[in-house]
Amino acid sequence: MKKGFTLIELLVAVIIMTLLVTMAVPLYEKTVEKSRAAEARSLLKKIADSKLRLLSSMELETFVGHVPSAFTANSLDVKTPGTVSGSGSNATLRTDAFTYRFFPAGNADLVCCSRNAGDTAGVAFWYDITKASGGDFYCTGGAEKCSVYGMASSGTTSCH
Numbered sequence: 001m002k003k004g005f006t007l008i009e010l011l012v013a014v015i016i017m018t019l020l021v022t023m024a025v026p027l028y029e030k031t032v033e034k035s036r037a038a039e040a041r042s043l044l045k046k047i048a049d050s051k052l053r054l055l056s057s058m059e060l061e062t063f064v065g066h067v068p069s070a071f072t073a074n075s076l077d078v079k080t081p082g083t084v085s086g087s088g089s090n091a092t093l094r095t096d097a098f099t100y101r102f103f104p105a106g107n108a109d110l111v112c113c114s115r116n117a118g119d120t121a122g123v124a125f126w127y128d129i130t131k132a133s134g135g136d137f138y139c140t141g142g143a144e145k146c147s148v149y150g151m152a153s154s155g156t157t158s159c160h
Helices: 007-057 143-148
Strands: 083-085 092-094 098-101 110-115 124-128 136-140
Touching: 007 098, 007 110, 007 124, 007 143
Parallel strands: none
Antiparallel strands: 083 092, 092 098, 098 110, 110 124, 124 136
């Protein structure tokens, strides 16, 4: 009696393993993207809260029409990863995954970020900090791309 596996048994085992890996990789990639989105939304909320504190210290109700050119992202009291650049309405933060805008053009009471690369490049997350909204997130960039993050698309507005 010989011990060991036949060539057929080894081939079947390799085929089964290949099938399992090909099914697991897309699920893993979706999980990673959802994690990135959660991180982005968390940072957007922190930035928005910091903007509200800055707004209060300036004794203003809204940033619309009042974005000071001297304002920089470093004026915010939140620690941010990545590279901060610009001032006023051009204040941005760039990380590996997203680019954040503190005062998106025409929407000073919003904060947004857009995905830098990958299949979901260009997808933007917005956080509305106006008192009327009570703080709402929304996604733009197409229903298919937003659905990867578990969010419904709210239009096609760009964050840049």
